[in-house]
Amino acid sequence: xxxxxxxxxxxxxxxxxxxxxxxxxxxxxxxxxxxxxxxxxxxxxxxxxxxxxxxxxxxxxxxxxxxxxxxxxxxxxxxxxxxxxxxxxxxxxxxxxxxxxxxxxxxxxxxxxxxxxxxxxxxxxxxxxxxxxxxxxxxxxxxxxxxxxxxxxxxxxxxxxxxxxxxxxxxxxxxxxxxxxxxxxxxxxxxxxxxxxxxxxxxxxxxxxxxxxxxxxxxxxxxxxxxxxxxxxxxxxxxxxxxxxxxxxxxxxxxxxxxxxxxxxxxxxxxxxxxxxxxxxxxxxxxxxxxxxxxxxxxxxxxxxxxxxxxxxxxxxxxxxxxxxxxxxxxxxxxxxxxxxxxxxxxxxxxxxxxxxxxxxxxxxxxxxxxxxxxxxxxxxxxxxxxxxxxxxxxxxxxxxxxxxxxxxxxxxxxxxxxxxxxxxxxxxxxxxxxxxxxxxxxxxxxxxxxxxxxxxxxxxxxxxxxxxxxxxxxxxxxxxxxxxxxxxxxxxxxxxxxxxxxxxxxxxxxxxxxxxxxxxxxxxxxxxxxxxxxxxxxxxxxxxxxxxxxxxxxxxxxxxxxxxxxxxxxxxxxxxxxxxxx
Amino acid sequence: xxxxxxxxxxxxxxxxxxxxxxxxxxxxxxxxxxxxxxxxxxxxxxxxxxxxxxxxxxxxxxxxxxxxxxxxxxxxxxxxxxxxxxxxxxxxxxxxxxxxxxxxxxxxxxxxxxxxxxxxxxxxxxxxxxxxxxxxxxxxxxxxxxxxxxxxxxxxxxxxxxxxxxxxxxxxxxxxxxxxxxxxxxxxxxxxxxxxxxxxxxxxxxxxxxxxxxxxxxxxxxxxxxxxxxxxxxxxxxxxxxxxxxxxxxxxxxxxxxxxxxxxxxxxxxxxxxxxxxxxxxxxxxxxxxxxxxxxxxxxxxxxxxxxxxxxxxxxxxxxxxxxxxxxxxxxxxx
Numbered sequence: 053x054x055x056x057x058x059x060x061x062x063x064x065x066x067x068x069x070x071x072x073x074x075x076x077x078x079x080x081x082x083x084x085x086x087x088x089x090x091x092x093x094x095x096x097x098x099x100x101x102x103x104x105x106x107x108x109x110x111x112x113x114x115x116x117x118x119x120x121x122x123x124x125x126x127x128x129x130x131x132x133x134x135x136x137x138x139x140x141x142x143x144x145x146x147x148x149x150x151x152x153x154x155x156x157x158x159x160x161x162x163x164x165x166x167x168x169x170x171x172x173x174x175x176x177x178x179x180x181x182x183x184x185x186x187x188x189x190x191x192x193x194x195x196x197x198x199x200x201x202x203x204x205x206x207x208x209x210x211x212x213x214x215x216x217x218x219x220x221x222x223x224x225x226x227x228x229x230x231x232x233x234x235x236x237x238x239x240x241x242x243x244x245x246x247x248x249x250x251x252x253x254x255x256x257x258x259x260x261x262x263x264x265x266x267x268x269x270x271x272x273x274x275x276x277x278x279x280x281x282x283x284x285x286x287x288x289x290x291x292x293x294x295x296x297x298x299x300x301x302x303x304x305x306x307x308x309x310x311x312x313x314x315x316x317x318x319x320x321x322x323x324x325x326x327x328x329x330x331x332x333x334x335x336x337x338x339x340x341x342x343x344x345x346x347x348x349x350x351x352x353x354x355x356x357x358x359x360x361x362x363x364x365x366x367x368x369x370x371x372x373x374x375x376x377x378x379x380x381x382x383x384x385x386x387x388x389x390x391x392x393x394x395x396x397x398x399x400x401x402x403x404x405x406x407x408x409x410x411x412x413x414x415x416x417x418x419x420x421x422x423x424x425x426x427x428x429x430x431x432x433x434x435x436x437x438x439x440x441x442x443x444x445x446x447x448x449x450x451x452x453x454x455x456x457x458x459x460x461x462x463x464x465x466x467x468x469x470x471x472x473x474x475x476x477x478x479x480x481x482x483x484x485x486x487x488x489x490x491x492x493x494x495x496x497x498x499x500x501x502x503x504x505x506x507x508x509x510x511x512x513x514x515x516x517x518x519x520x521x522x523x524x525x526x527x528x529x530x531x532x533x534x535x536x537x538x539x540x541x542x543x544x545x546x547x548x549x550x551x552x553x554x555x556x557x558x559x560x561x562x563x564x565x566x567x568x569x570x571x572x573x574x575x576x577x578x579x580x581x582x583x584x585x586x587x588x589x590x591x592x593x594x595x596x597x598x599x600x601x602x603x604x605x606x607x608x609x610x611x612x613x614x615x616x617x618x619x620x621x622x623x624x625x626x627x628x629x630x631x632x633x634x635x
Numbered sequence: 636x637x638x639x640x641x642x643x644x645x646x647x648x649x650x651x652x653x654x655x656x657x658x659x660x661x662x663x664x665x666x667x668x669x670x671x672x673x674x675x676x677x678x679x680x681x682x683x684x685x686x687x688x689x690x691x692x693x694x695x696x697x698x699x700x701x702x703x704x705x706x707x708x709x710x711x712x713x714x715x716x717x718x719x720x721x722x723x724x725x726x727x728x729x730x731x732x733x734x735x736x737x738x739x740x741x742x743x744x745x746x747x748x749x750x751x752x753x754x755x756x757x758x759x760x761x762x763x764x765x766x767x768x769x770x771x772x773x774x775x776x777x778x779x780x781x782x783x784x785x786x787x788x789x790x791x792x793x794x795x796x797x798x799x800x801x802x803x804x805x806x807x808x809x810x811x812x813x814x815x816x817x818x819x820x821x822x823x824x825x826x827x828x829x830x831x832x833x834x835x836x837x838x839x840x841x842x843x844x845x846x847x848x849x850x851x852x853x854x855x856x857x858x859x860x861x862x863x864x865x866x867x868x869x870x871x872x873x874x875x876x877x878x879x880x881x882x883x884x885x886x887x888x889x890x891x892x893x894x895x896x897x898x899x900x901x902x903x904x905x906x907x908x909x910x911x912x913x914x915x916x917x918x919x920x921x922x923x924x925x926x927x928x929x930x931x932x933x934x935x936x937x938x939x940x941x942x943x944x945x946x947x948x949x950x951x952x953x954x955x956x957x958x959x960x961x962x963x964x965x966x967x968x969x970x
Contacts, residue, residue, distance in 0.1 A: 125938075126938040126939065126940075126941065127938045130935065130938070130940075200935060201935045205866050205934075205935075206865075207864065207865045207866070207882055208865040208866060208935065208936060208937065211864075211865070214802070214864060214865050214936075214937055215937045215938060300882070300883070301882060301883025301884075302820060302821045302822070302882055302883040303821065303863070303864055303882050303883075304801075304821035304822075304824050304831070304863050304864060305802070305863070305864040305865075309821055309822050309824070313883075314883075315883065316881070316883060316884065317866055317881055317882065317883075318881060318884070351741070351749060352743070352748070352749040353749040353750065353751070353752065354751065354752070354753040355753075356752065356753065356754070356755075357753075357754055357755075357758075357759050358753065358754070359754075360759050360763075382868065382877045382878050382879055382888075383879050383881070384860075384878065384879050384881050384884060384886035384887075387781065387782070387785035387786070390781060390785070391778050391781060391782070394774065394777060394778060394781065395774055395778070398770050398773060398774050398777075399770070401766060401770055402763060402766050402767050402770065405762060405763075405766040406759070406762060406763055406766075408730060409730075409758075409762045410759075411734075412730065412733050412734055412737065413752075413758070415734070415737040415738060415741060416737055416741070416750075416752075417741060417749060417750035417752065418737075418741045418749045418750070419741065419743045419744065419747050419748065419749040420671060420675065420738065420741050420742050420743045421665075421666050421671060421743045422666045422670050422671045422673075422674035422675060422742060422743065423665065423666045426666075427674060430678070430734065430738050433734055434685075434731060434734055434735075437726075437727065437730050437731060437734075438727065438731070441723045441726060441727055442723065444719055444722070444723055444773065445716070445719055445720070445723070448715070448719065448773070448774075448777040448781075449777065449778075449781045450711075450712050450715055450777050450778075450780040450781040450784055451712060451715060451716050451719060451777070453712065453784070453875060453876065453877050454709070454712065454716075454872060454875040454876075454877065456868075456877055456933070457868060457870075457877075457933045457934060458933070492662075492664030492665070493664065494662070494663065494664065495663050495664050495665065495666060495670065496663060497655070499670075499674065500650070503677065503681070504647070506681065507681075507684065510684075510685065510688055511688070514688055514689065514692055515692055515696060517692075518692060518696035518699060518700065519696075519699070521700050521701065522699045522700055522701060523701050523870075523872030523873075523931075525870065525931060525932075525933040527935045527940065527941075528940065528941035529938075529940070529941040530941055531941070533941060533942035533944065534929070534931070534944065535912060535916065535921075535924035536912070536924075536926075536929060538912045538915050538916060538924070539698070539699045539908065539911045539912050539915060540699055541915070542915075543696060543699070548640075549639075549640055549643060552640065552643070552644060553643065553647060556644065556647040556648065556651065557647070559648075559651050560651050560655070563651070563655045564655075567655070572662075572664070573662040573663075573664050575664075579664070579665055580665070610753065612749065612751075613748045613749040613750070613751050614751050615751055620748055620749065635753050635754075
């Protein structure tokens with residue numbers, strides 16, 4: 053395959069490519085673009101939260117008729133938080149993160165020439181692209197985009213009478229998500245099949261890098277849970293357009309009784325969170341996998357407790373499918389169910405704690421190479437712990453009662469899945485940029501990017517816990533209707549300033565990323581002195597990844613600083629020496 | 636404040652541009668020993684920033700937190716909360732310290748070889764077992780509180796109140812002398828009967844519809860929640876109480892108010908918080924604020940979600956009874 057050169061046109065090489073490396077870059081660039089949109093939206097609504105009465109000309113320029121003299125309308129505020137959530141969770145942290153690195157690394161790290169089905173892989177990307185386009189188009193419809201929160205609970209999302217965003221905007225949201233699910237399923241199936249079938253000689257499952265384990269298990273969770281979101285979306289489309297009553301019953305709105313009878317919004321909540329909670333781990337596990345790899349490489353030490361890491365990934369994945377009810381402690385479901393979900397939810401803390409301790413132990417007595425990717429990985433461990441711990445409050449049904457849907461929740465999940473996962477994504481970009489583009493990113497800019505982001509992230513989300521504990525509900529357009537909350541106004545201003553600082557810091561990343569593609573220093577074959585297979589491929593991309601035979605694997609991925617070797621790394625392709633024991 | 640923001644923004648943009656121009660000069664991509672050293676030290680400094688931010692936040696923002704619970708059940712969850720929070724802070728302080736300290740201490744030096752340390756069953760058993768035991772305790776404690784709070788079947792002579800939500804307003808209905816709520820459905824909504832009470836039901840006649848919620852101190856109140864249109868959530872933060880209002884079904888929550896509004900106003904933490912609020916209000920030239928319990932909507936419900944509230948007054952039972960007897964019953968209202 054590698055020794056005869058395909059004649060490729062521009063279209064087959066750059067647009068409808070079936071090469072996993074190109075598809076990975078397509079995912080990344082699309083994800084970055086969506087990320088810019090999502091983060092920019094958060095800047096706009098943070099301005100509104102901090103200065104609810106202040107007029108901003110910048111808002112006038114972007115929101116057009118959805119603002120009133122430089123002050124955004126309540127409906128537009130809700131639309132912005134809704135689309136920010138949707139974009140960040142699905143388009144950036146699911147497709148942009150998992151799509152990019154699963155595609156890039158699965159074939160390269162297991163020793164395969166490409167994905168099991170290059171064609172399906174291409175279809176998967178273009179479905180993602182289509183769903184992104186539809187989501188962006190929905191921003192421009194007459195009544196505004198979907199605005200019922202990213203969880204789109206009916207009846208609010210089902211009835212155009214309930215809010216303007218529940219008209220065409222919501223229809224487009226649902227269509228976009230349905231296509232997104234299809235894209236995600238095609239991708240996930242491909243990842244699973246590729247990992248199971250296309251590993252090179254000697255690449256046992258127990259020799260796989262933890263990145264691959266994370267992507268593999270993530271794909272399985274995706275296949276199990278995403279179809280449920282599709283079914284929820286389809287049933288909601290039925291309720292909206294064809295008069296069924298799956299989620300609706302006994303509704304009186306705008307002076308008239310609607311015909312719906314017998315349905316229940318709680319059913320929708322169950323269906324939504326059956327995806328929604330595993331989704332947290334679909335976002336997080338790839339980031340943790342990337343971190344495992346980068347922390348080990350840059351500590352020049354094997355990852356501590358490799359098997360325990362695999363075990364905890366599997367345990368987290370399994371538990372993630374039986375904890376969804378902790379989003380519904382006060383939904384009106386039977387309190388006994390609340391007890392069960394409290395129990396399963398707090399169980400997740402055990403494998404999570406194991407992972408955190410193992411990361412910290414990996415650093416112990418290492419020889420840390422402070423590359424930008426390493427900084428982001430250490431940052432991830434920090435935010436993962438900070439955000440994860442408050443899960444003990446939210447996962448405990450009795451405590452959740454009082455902080456449910458307050459800013460405490462917002463602070464919790466942004467730290468544990470938002471910031472952590474985006475750190476994982478940045479770490480991955482800095483680390484594998486040479487593999488993707490054959491050039492290196494600038495480290496100085498990387499350092500600036502990390503430190504400003506790290507300060508901003510804690511500056512935003514640490515104080516946010518307190519306004520949640522003060523009882524401030526999330527998704528309030530303004531807190532001016534409650535004198536009770538007058539004293540959180542100052543905190544909100546601090547948070548918004550840090551948010552703008554953090555948002556602005558991403559400009560450094562964007563500049564570094566795009567300039568480095570063209571002007572970055574040329575990469576060497578194995579710049580980080582890493583053990584894994586992707587660094588045995590030539591810097592220039594070739595179809596099929598390796599010229600000649602695919603190398604065979606003789607050891608696990610983490611022989612760093614192994615006694616008896618001169619270098620502090622040993623490629624997986626190096627045969628065991630006589631008498632050498634495999635770790 | 637806004638000016639400061641713009642200055643901050645200008646500084647960041649300036650740094651960004653300055654750095655971006657540098658990219659053409661500095662082609663460095665892989666961390667050198669010098670970088671390891673500098674970044675390790677910055678991690679130590681960041682650790683200081685991190686702990687500083689935590690301590691600062693607790694010192695500065697404790698005043699904005701909710702005062703002590705105004706319900707008996709809430710007092711139990713508050714104790715559970717304190718125990719959980721203490722645990723969180725201890726674990727947080729230790730793990731984050733180790734993380735930043737290791738990042739500083741083991742910053743790379745040329746020629747040093749890291750310790751090849753891939754596994755330790757002993758360590759792994761310890762940090763699987765210890766969290767498991769601690770969590771088991773937390774789960775048992777948490778569930779005993781949860782069952783306590785959610786189970787109101789053994790309440791003696793509870794007061795039954797319906798809380799009714801609609802875009803963007805709360806209404807309420809007391810069960811009256813028979814202490815049983817009459818049936819209701821949105822299909823009965825007509826004119827002044829805004830909650831859709833079924834007037835053919837004999838239990839409905841003595842029900843008392845109100846626009847302000849009053850509760851007696853020391854008597855268990857069982858709330859029945861209904862919604863007219865979309866999901867709402869009845870959130871009463873001072874009582875540590877919350878339950879969603881779901882169209883098509885009746886949900887339930889109960890608590891026993893333990894402090895009257897007057898008592899809460901005289902509470903030390905409340906006074907401090909109210910003083911803080913009034914300082915801000917005076918600066919803005921607004922009327923002073925007096926503390927009141929509130930019922931808020933805490934589930935996104937539409938454009939005026941942010942302004943859906945009802946005042947709650949807790950008073951001694953005798954005062955409450957005399958107030959309630961002055962209110963009109965459903966039968967009187969509908970006539």
